[in-house]
Structures are given as C-alpha cells and as structure tokens.
Amino acid sequence: YKNYFLSTIVDEKGKPTRSVPAAAKLRVTKDLFDDVPGSSWAASVHISNPPPGQIASALQPTTAHEPDALLERKWCPRVPYRLVYKEVCTSLNDVTDFREAVETLSDGVTALQLLFLAGWVHRDISSGNLLRYTELEDGPKCRLGDLEFMKEFQHDEESGSDPKTGTPFFMALEIHSGVPLIRRPWRGPRIDIRKLAKSAPLTDQLLKEAIPSQETLRLYEIKHNYEHDLESIFWLLLWFLTSRSTHRPAQEYGRKVFQHGLAPSSSRRLIFEAPEVTVSTIADALSHLPSGVFLGVTYFRDILYSGYADRDGRFKDKTTYSCLYTEARLSLEACMKVADEVEVEALPKPLPGTENPQVSRHQKRKAPISDDSAHAPCQMKSLLRS
Helix, strand or coil, rough: CCHEEEEEEEEEEEECCCCCHHHHHHEECCCCCCCCCCCCCHHHHHCCCCCCCCCHHHHHCCCCCCCCCCCCCCCCCCCCCEECCCCCCCEEHCECCCCCCCCHHHHHHHHHHHHHHCEEECCCCCCCCEECCCCCCCCEEEECCCCCCCCECCCCCCCCCCCCCCCCCCCCCHHHHHHCCCCCCCCCCCCHHHCCCCCCCCCCCHHHHHHCCCHHHHHHHCCHHHHHHHHHHHHHHHHCCCEECHHHHHHHHHHHHHHCCCCCHHHHHHHHHCCHHHHHHHHHHHCCCCHHHHHHHHHHHHHHHHCCCCCCCCCCCHHHHHHHHHHHHHHHHHHHHHHHHHHECCCCCCCCCCCCCCCCCCCCCCCCCCCCCCCCCCCCCCCCCC
16 A cells, blocks of 8 residues: 555654734723624524524624623644655656556556545545656556545534535535535425414424424535545546647637636536536547547546435445446546547646746745636645644
C-alpha cells in the first residue's frame, strides 16, 4: 500500500502568527437593542422535528443578549504547518500523455480502494492530488496526496449534511449541488386541509404534523461517501478527453461541462440526470476518438449511476461500494487499449505577472479568469473542516 501514498520526512507545526487581539472581547451596551426582537428564534427553527413546546417558545421574540454581558468572539490565529515528502512527483495537471493519465487514474482507483478498506474517504480528489511517481523499480505509480480533508466515513444519524470540500470541476454532483442524485419520493406528512376551519389557529400540533420526521429528512442528507471519491475519477477522465483535448468540438463541450461556480453546470448535471439525452452529445464530442473511449466513459457513468440507485439509502452497507472499484478499472482499461490514439493538450501557462490558475486554498486573491478557464480547475475548497 505504501506505493500509493507519499512518504513524509518532515512534519512540522509552527507557532501562531499573532496573539488574540483585545477586540476579541466585546462588552454589550445596555438597552441598545432592547426594541429589536432577538435572533434566538431563528437559531431554533431548523428543518427538524422539535417538540411542540420548543416550537411555541421559538416563535416568541426575545432580547438578543443580556445587558452588560461579556462576549468572547471565537478567534483562530493562523498556524504555519509544513510537510516535506520524500518523493518528487508530477501532478496530473502536467501530464500530457493520455496513456500515462489513464494509468495514473487507474492507480488512483486502487488508492481509493485502499482507503475504502480502511474505512476512510478522501473528499478532495483532483488533478493536483493524483501524483505520478516514476522512481520505482516496477514502473510508475500514482501517489495520492493532499490528505488534509480526509476523514473516517461515519454515516451516523446525528450529524447533518457534510460541507462542500473539493475542486468544483471534479466534485461529485451530490456534493457540489447539495441535492441527492436519485430523487426519492417525498414521504412527508399529509394534512387534510378540508377539515381545517377558515380561522383555525396555527397550533403546535398542526406544526408538528406539517414538519417531516427526522427519519424522512435523513434520506435527503448529503454525506461524503466512498462513491463520491470514485465519481471524481470519472470527471477527471472526461476532463482529459474534452477540456484537455486538441479537438475543437471536444473542447467546446468541456467548456460547457467544467465551469467555475458554487453549483454544477446544467451540462454537467445532465450527464447523470438525463443520460439518455446526453449520450449522443458525448458521442459527438468524442467522435474523433476510437469507439473504445466512448464506451469506457459511458460505462463508467452507468456503473456509478447504478451504484447510487441500487444503494437506496443503505449508505453504511459496504457491499454497495465494493464492486464499483473493479468496474471502474474495466472502464479505464477500455480507454487504455486505444490510449495511443488520443492527443492531450498541455495546460495553458499563466501570463507574466499573473497568478497561477491553480490557486492554493491559503491564498486570498482570486486567479484571473480567461478564455482557457475550462482547462485549469480552480482550487476552491471549503474552509470548514470536520
């Protein structure tokens, strides 16, 4: 397993960059906001099933804070953290040979399968985190990097949906959109409005009947699972075949699919949400390539969709994930057989005096947007950490 991960030789945590400022402690002025309803009711009303008494009390306006209260603001000073790895690798961004790219993706599937066996999810698979290492006796291997967002997979019933982490180009659709890929029938409660009087008050019991149960809402929560990591491999493959292609129709389709934003583009959603509609569109974009490439891409998409559909809420059942890794490799093998006939374009170099399009999550300034933005994925990652 060590051939698929980086070897750390220096792991150093520095001192905080600055101390907690005096402004972190604030004193509330007495009676300043007494005439404004407090915000405690808004913080209490969630999409949940609270007891009737909690609903009644939540709707009552309250004072925001007690007078003369001493408030302490949460303050997280920056702490430098340095890691030095033994291996010097080439990221997938810099690979311009399609065969090498597919080999790297296939090894990436193996690395994800090792994480699956250990019970962990990566949550940040991208072109910058799959690293090609060539200094091995048995040939080049993919090293999986950037493990800072990795976490143990626990689909428990207490926590809600996971925050978005990852690179938008390669993020799983469910994570990127926050909406389940498979639309389950709404199983919410039904209220017979014919029995309600015109002037019936909004009682606690009526509110309780209108709010869906926690069991129902859990079916619509999005938590990063093993298949989401595997779906990122699919998007990387399609990105290489479209945005990195030298074929103009493929590039144009890549621009429609891979766009920067807080939500996936409509063309990207349709690949999974309406496969019968997009199959001809993908075929047109890849028409210059051997049929094996098209079959590999569509088969990869189909096995992922089947995995989401067949799971049917059984997120903790590992048997619903285990077969996907073998099927993913079969998809990549179909592309490998004709890899020598696929031409890949190098990523555009940044203009002199501009920042690199690959913006680190620690940088504040945004990268300049150019016509080639579909080529270079922007490293937009959530600052929320689990």
